[in-house]
Amino acid sequence: MDQIERARELFQSGYNCCQAVVGAYAEALGMDFDEAMRLSAALGGGVGRMREVCGAVLGMGIVLGLHDGSADPKDRGAKAALYARMQALGAQFREENGSIVCRELLGRPEEGGAPATRDEKYYKKRPCVELVGCAAGILKAELNAE
Secondary structure, eight states: OOHHHHHHHHHHTTOOHHHHHHHHHHTTTTOOHHHHHHHHGGGTTTTTTSOOBOHHHHHHHHHHHHHHOOSOTTOHHHHHHHHHHHHHHHHHHHHHHSOSBHHHHHTOOOOOSSOOOOSHHHHHHOOHHHHHHHHHHHHHHHHHTO
């Protein structure tokens, strides 16, 4: 199963958007799956359900950082290069989906509260399965291009 299918499967099994993208790449990054899920757990729903930056986009950032990020805080060149790549990934996601902001993608301005119950009705009215697939696909193209 490729990362696009895996991201969709993870989301449909109950993981949030960020977890779905990070989880789809955990094995390729050499990460323990449970650790990857904990790392990305608070970033669903546009960061803790605040409906800000889409969790799938945040997941792209985590994966890109783990794949190519520098641990040296003084390496400004590496930081600038990584930021430029993330900006390009975000721009591609925005171009394909109209936004990188959760509330805009969902057409739902409310924020906060407990996560919604995941049932058939939930999955029918949300584009999240496609959004995590899109993010995983953008990453796949980026990381395979290296």
